[in-house]
Amino acid sequence: MNLRASRVYIRLTEFLFKCVKQDVNYTIAKHLIEHIEAFPDIYIEEIAYLSNTTPASVTKFCKRIGYSSFKEMRTDIGVYTEEMFLDGINVTSGIEEAISGFIEQDQLIQKKIFSLLDQEQCLRIANRIRKMEKLAVLGNTYSFSGVNLFRELFSQQGYTIYEVNRRAARDILTSSFNEVDAVFIISLTADWVEKNQEFLQTFHKPLFLLTQSDQSRYSTLFEEIIHFDQFDFLLSSNYYSQKVIHSWIILLSILLKIS
Template sequence: MLYDKLPIVFLSTLASEKKDSTNSQIASYLLDHLEEIKDIGIRDMAKECHVAMSSISRFCKEIGLHDFNELRELLVSTNMNFEQNSLSSSCDERLKAYSSKVKESIEMVENSIDIKQIGLLCKEIKHYEKVAAFGLLKAGTVAFNLQTDLLMLGKQIYSNISYKQQLQYILSATKDDLIIIFSYTGCYFDYPDLRALKNKLNAPQIWLISSKQETYPKFIDHVITFDSLQDQNSHPYQLQFIAGLIGQEYARIV
């Protein structure tokens, strides 16, 4: 995985909650003090966040965690990692190196993606009345971009940045739903909550857009794959390119 679960649930909380809400306050404080609060109990955490212990317990439930123990495990195990593309002392060289990486990643998609599958997906989008697009972190912005493009073309679809809301939607979906998942590593359903709940799915039509992997969950109906470098720097551009391509191809059939 490119990212651990903690930034997924915390950043989705900050993006979906009001700035002054209790959950936002807790998430913001914990992200700012990851090292200091890794080994403290719920009482001390509540004191540090200036909230009641019940607020910490409620926070865990509302962001999609089972309990405080899971929160502590995430705080202890999470590794924040940023991949720096170039260490050159020249700003011009750093610009060129980053630009080259992005261009290379998009060319990899161009040379490896099956455009016919994109066309089939667009027909499905047109056919289904209930369509949703999801992704985690940067892939979530890709889903929103697709939502915007399709709205401009007269097709309204659902999306949500909240990790918990995505879970709830997927689990309540039926065979009448089309769900598009953007997942650079293909591991969207490998996160513990989704892995444990996937047997409860009510057979929605699921399309996964992912870099090439050896295997995918059996309940996924279609996978659109592409070659990738499996790095932080290029992956949002590859997914954004594909989302834009879906919009372009969808425009041809409406």
């Protein structure tokens, strides 16, 4: 098993990317990453010793990155994806042919994505937000490029856009929600929605969820749920999932501009 493709490894590296100072949480994350090959048979006492801290601090770190316990963290070793999107590229005939093959494959993927997007739903959303002025878009490190693209495209059309990290403190989230006319949430697994449904129920303004997971049971929370479940193979890698998110944001922006 390639543990460097596991869900826990991705979460740890995302946390390390966001670190701006070398504190105990940085040290814990660094040692967990360095010892990823020992998962799931790794002991909390070992990480605490290497990080010059206590098991209690390691447990707090695990909760900080979204796990209920050290055990849940060390056993989250399922592989995010086993598909390598470059596998279909012929690299035996030289660089030029390999690049041409990649471009052709990329164009086919892009056409496939746009053909599967729900244009009617996207148009409804465009009409709903047309006269609004301020929007918030929530994501995490994984979806930051989509959040940033949303800000870029919609700012060009006169909207004030709040880019918000889903892991921000509750008071920051509350302030951001209160400032805007509508909120877009990018959560492909919808784990964040599961954990924050009571919080979301407190806001009486349009909420839109972009997700791959079937979250129909939360339909009362959202004005629209943008389902990406039709992109089964497209969401098998970070490369594909980013293209799906970007394509939907581009389509919404185009529909606003056309109308």
